[in-house]
Amino acid sequence: MSKSKSKSLERYKTRKLLEELAEKKGYGTELISLYIPQGKQISDVSNYLKQEYGTATNIKSKTTQKNVQSAIVTIQQKLKIIPQSLIDEYSIVIFAGAIPQNGGPGTERMEIYPIVPPEPINIYMYRCASEFVLDPLRETLLEKDSYGLIAMDRSEAIIGELRGSHLEIHHRLTSGVHGKHRAGGQSQRRYERVIEQQVHEFFVRVGEYASQIYLGIPDFKGLFVGGPGPTKEDFVNKDYLDYRVKEKLLGTSDLSYSGEQGLKELISKIEPKISDVRYVEEKKLVQRFLRHLAKETGRAIYGEKEVREYLEQGAVAILLLSEALDIIRVTISCESCGHIREKTIHEKELAALNDSLASEECPQCSSSLFSVSETKKLIEDLAEIAENVGARVEVISAETEEGAELWNAFKGIAGILRYTPS
């Protein structure tokens, strides 16, 4: 339960663990969730658990009672090896319970998950339920700051939001105005007046939608509006936006495009102002790798084999791993004779592997106790090597164009070396 140095890796691990824990259900109300805030005395928690152990004797179902009590004991044992100094510095969450292992009653195995959450959770909570209580942990993964983005001209507008690594497109609107002028004196002027009226009505609609969306976001930090020509100024300078949204206008940008392409262009224009937003960080990290590749500096590496080799030599400065990477290493072992086999598979193939192993025998001793004993995600495997040699680890989402390229063109594994290899 060490504190990982890479924030993106920690968040990734927590996200994956949450997915796993959400699947786990107990037969009775016997899964324990324990949230310990920073600074809490471990002895207080232990005393509390001792009381709960006693209270559990009132549980009617003997199986549930036994499972609750052994979960409590498992947690108490874990608490004994957690130093007070760790809790003085971090908050801690422990999930424990008897989890059925692909089978009916009687197949339960005691599982315990102690976690240092990526952001402190300062609540004290003990819950015993048929599922783990995950919401407080889930909330720590929500990126707090949100920025509004509007890319528009007289014919179309896109209302977007950037939060963490995620770009959300809330709304697309079109005006029906194409800006083409027809020739001809009197009717030309009348035609222009009609167009101006249409544009005005379009701005009203854009303003209403944008205001409604942005006012509904509790952590709304600011708004950027961009587009070709003077349209965006016409829009922001008049009262099309609710004053509370308008107050949060952080800037306008000249763009070559409107629509979705304009939205992407707007993000690259305002990058220096939102450089701490994860979306921008991820773009820049992959761009750095791509620049080394284009300039043939020899410092850009990719693919599992090459990256692993350089990692082990301690030559990697930054390791880039796509969050989409779904490969796991599986250890299959025989409980009877100790025979071991390793396999690399896709995450989604694990269930099928478990099923097929259920009817397979150990090739060495023919025992049927031949099953998956350990699984390790390739991301965690590589990240572990990286952290041991002091390489920086960045888990990159596929939300940006660059992140998608890391996944599609480089199979999700790339790195930048500290120096050009000789």
Ligand SMILES: [Zn+2]
């Ligand atoms: Zn065997």
